[in-house]
Amino acid sequence: NNDKAAGPAAAVDRLIDAEQARFAATHPRSAEAWARGRQHFLYGGPSHWMRRWAGGFPVYVEKAEGCHVRDIDGHDYVDFCLGDTGGMCGHAPEAVTRAATEQLRRGTTHMMPTEDSLWVGEELARRFGLPYWTLTTSATDANRGAIRIARMITGRDKVLVFSGCYHGGIDEAHVELHEGRMRMRNMIHPNGVDHARVSTVVQFNDVAALEAALAPGDVACVLMEPLMTNFGMIPVADGFHQAVRAATRRTGTLLVIDETHTISCGPGGYTRLHGLEPDIFVAGKAIAGGIPAGIFGLDEAIAARLWDVVPHVNPRQRQSSHFGIGGTLAGNALTIATMRAVLEEILTPRNYENMIARAGELADAARAVIARHALPWHVTQIGARAEIMFTPVPPRNAAEVAATRRGDLETLLHAFYMNEGILVTPFHTMFLMCPATTPADVARHAGVFERFAAMARAQGV
Ligand code: PMP
Known part of the structure; x- marks a missing residue:
């Protein structure tokens, strides 16, 4: 209730802290690797792009196959980031x-x-x-x-x-x-x-x-x-x-x-x-x-x-x-x-059909969650890609994005995703399908997003 007095921003902050603490506690090997990486890489990882993950540090990958990634702490993720498109063919095709x-x-x-x-x-x-x-x-x-x-x-x-x-x-x-x-x-x-x-x-x-x-x-x-x-x-x-x-x-x-x-x-x-x-x-x-x-x-x-x-x-x-x-x-x-x-x-027509169908399923399920909780958010799907944004309608340009963006909610969602076994591009909430992405992978996201939306509504953020 103190949070409610301090407004939604304070509530989001507290929730991010909690998600990052949960992440640190459940990813000890990646945490240790990151601490080591910071000793000899300028920005912790071999590329500066690897440092932005909302859990507080990236997971170190043991193996990636299809749209699944396994980290060195033994967690499995459904990967919708796919190397920010570098892995759109799926991992290890x-x-x-x-x-x-x-x-x-x-x-x-x-x-x-x-x-x-x-x-x-x-x-x-x-x-x-x-x-x-x-x-x-x-x-x-x-x-x-x-x-x-x-x-x-x-x-x-x-x-x-x-x-x-x-x-x-x-x-x-x-x-x-x-x-x-x-x-x-x-x-x-x-x-x-x-x-x-x-x-x-x-x-x-x-x-x-x-x-x-x-x-x-x-x-x-x-x-x-x-x-x-x-x-x-x-x-x-x-x-x-x-x-x-x-x-x-x-x-x-x-x-x-x-x-x-x-x-x-x-x-x-x-x-x-x-x-x-x-x-x-x-x-x-x-x-x-x-x-x-x-x-x-x-x-x-x-x-x-x-x-x-x-x-x-x-x-x-x-x-x-x-x-x-x-x-x-x-x-x-x-x-x-x-x-x-x-x-x-x-990258065949048939694989594209499947990828686009999966993106449609992901977007539909996310829209249903948003509607169920009456949240002022929207989902855009174009081809094999989808995006959840914390605004009621899609932006027409960058000025509209800058004016309405909820960076704090994005960080919270991304940290929550990492704890719940979902990877999305760390820069905004974009999902990409690969030929190996299955309806079950997409359904896993729907369940996680449902829990996030329920939490967001309950906390008034
Ligand atoms: N063009 C677009 C549209 C991109 O999104 C990116 C990377 N995100 C690039 C070019 C550059 O790609 P790379 O970093 O692989 O050179």
Whole structure:
């Protein structure tokens, strides 16, 4: 009752403390490992992305298979985080394991193509509808390559992004709108980059702002996800894609569609499902089944313009083949072999049907819980992905997310999930299905979410 006097925030705080204490008590080995990790890793784990888990520290993984993870304390989790999409094919998928094992024995990286790459190139063109492809080692690198190419062929410097976006370690995209003005996202260091010169940012779904930003004709490319997935899921408004394509064409601006996450919409991503016409298409993460890889594909006209600037190399003339895109390990034999396995055997129409059906079941069950407890929350489902948000309706842009977000409830829910054997992406409450996710896995979430909602209502948070 003291909590009620102090308001819901104090109640949530107390509940987070309780969940974190429960987590620490039931995860002694992970707690000890984390304490050790902090002695020699800059931010505790081998990647700084591993430190955000709401229990207070990450679980250390003993084994992951399908959509299940077992930690070193012996707990089993249903994994809807799936490595923040890197594991969308499921953990340890048989086809990738087989392809990788065979290729490991035949050499992984030699800066020469293997014959499997021919199949991969043909499949990428067939699946995503763009003719010319390049592999990278990450989606970040694919976006960097796309931006560089856009600048080379337009002679312009600016990149337009949408507030609340995330495209990897891309300096141009580390900006957001705050009270109508561009500023660095999350207080990220400008890294020596003059953002006023190279970046411009508008709100998602805002056609007028986009048209105004493109009108001066100094933007090399628009870099966008077809719907936003990194600041809560923000659905795209009807007609927005048509408006973006018309405005980019009218102003000679390239359109780069980043499908690193939205490849969860279908075998050809959101682009193929909805007939988008990007100049450059980017993906990564899941595309080689968890082996590091990114891809970018160019439209015919864009490739022709690039070849005008950077022609094919004639080895007799000792021409440089360096045009500013790194990646010695990109497109190596191991990546190609695993990418082939993914495209041929895992990211198939049939598996997508199942994944999307599971996401629908998860969303329906969560909506039923919300309705039963009359909570002002909502669920968005798009393809094989769903999101629970603590607001009554989906946001239209990042400003609405920022104004209404309940970060404290998110932390509480995520800590509760970890204690109850559910993993979701630690940044917001997003669920991703893999081909191995079963109705029983989804039902397990429904039970946990029901207990959380009952607790939230009882505590008045
Ligand atoms: N694009 C999008 C849309 C992403 O969500 C991410 C990562 N979350 C990236 C690119 C970068 O991927 P990576 O960190 O694997 O380079």
